[in-house]
Amino acid sequence: MIRFFNTLSGTIEEFKPIKEGEVRLYTCGPTVYDYPHIGNYRAYIFEDLLKRFLLFYGFKVIHVMNITDVDDKTIRGANSLGISLNEYTKKYIEAFFEDIKTLRLLPADYYPRATEHIPDMVRMIKGLLEKGFAYIKDGSVYFSIAKFPAYGRLAKINVEELKAGARVEADEYEKESVHDFALWKKAKEGEPFWETELGAGRPGWHIECSAMSTRYLGPTFDIHCGGIDNIFPHHENEIAQSEAYYGQKFVNYWLHCHHLIVDGEKMSKSKGNFYTLRDLLTRNLDPIDIRYFLLSTHYRKMLNFTFEGLEQSKASRQRILDFVYELEHRKFSPGSDQEVEPLVQKAMADFKNSLADDLNISAALAALFELIREINLRLAKDSLKQDDARKVLEAVYQMDRVLAILPEKEEETLPPEILRKIELRQKARKEKNFALADAIRQELRQLGIILEDTKEGVRWKRIK
């Protein structure tokens, strides 16, 4: 049984998809006005974990992630450079796709762009006008939250109380109520606009997600994800628009991931603690270590980003990598041992059940590490048999379908002159000419190659 914490109910619920064996998933994607920062990627990695787990569990997943390529920030960016909106966003869209590949995020089935779905949004807005949920004011269209009694249910916000703490909104558009939100914004001087049945203008932010999610997934779908900060007002507004328009439930399960903070503080440009993936990669960090770091803390817990934490993640992941390396490179005597199979099965079951429990990644990783310790114990005694080694390795690869943290299979080969030096050193060692052996090791170290002598022979690796 799979259980998720549903923001809508505020409790952990059993997960039941609408259609047996299939999950329809919508995740809020990037607004392409700048390079995403690692906080954004924390959310995307959480969503990737969710998706990979659902696939691992045997579901078919239909995944849609939107790309917001028209909003205040993209318009401002394009205008400041004096280029078109498309030219401006193109660069960041490309960067986004590069980054998600770097972090091994499984691609979504659809990446709808707001600018390519204007007609869908217009149709929806017209419907909302006809049904009386929306009104026109000065050429713009607003959603009237007073018409939608369930407003505030997701965020657990009482509309009346909202006003008490609300700061003065300096919106130049006139609305009936401060909390009504724009569905359609009338064209303004110097801003891109679309000529539609609603007049010249551009969509408000929230409508795109309602229009595009239901377009690809149907009026009611299974899971909608995003960052905790999207709960209000974005997701609340999506519910209002969608349910008002379709007259049925919009989303069954809302999953939100908590924020990433830096050194105990919220990331912000003014504090200078704002990291993009690219920033981190220039520091010679392995992107998969970053993936592991972002992955290994439960999604509903605030994650504090520090370089020390990243180091710990790296070391932690290295333990898994070393283990896999041993299993792949050692020679085992044929046969199997009665004890090993149950260990593997228990680890697999614990791993799966932990993730099924609202994606308890800590417990899932613990299951993996316990298996590693048990098997390492046998490796140390040289008692692991071939069939068991294979079973363990297979289990770890299975788990990696969810984690995606193991290295790529390809094995790097060294240039022949270096290989010759390594051989020369081996010979020197055999002849107990340790001075020469150490000199060669030192020489290769200068070239960034570390030699380690093991029982199985010499092993090399690059300095990172």
Place this chain on the structure above:
RNA sequence: GGCGCGGUACCCAAGCGGCUAAGGGAGAGGUCUGCAAAACCUCGAUUCGUCGGUUCGAGUCCGACCCGCGCCUCCA
């Protein structure tokens, strides 16, 4: 003011009513080794922010308090 999150060993982090409080990092000790490195193994909290309460039994439930943080405005 309203809503919400967290405080478990040096660090990260599970556990949320009942065996000896997971797991990882760091550290210490050991195994291996010509040396080195790497790896592996072992060890590690009579105790879960504080004080009360409920209970046969509480990090785990209730109350108060003390810290740290987020949201209520575009934001993953």
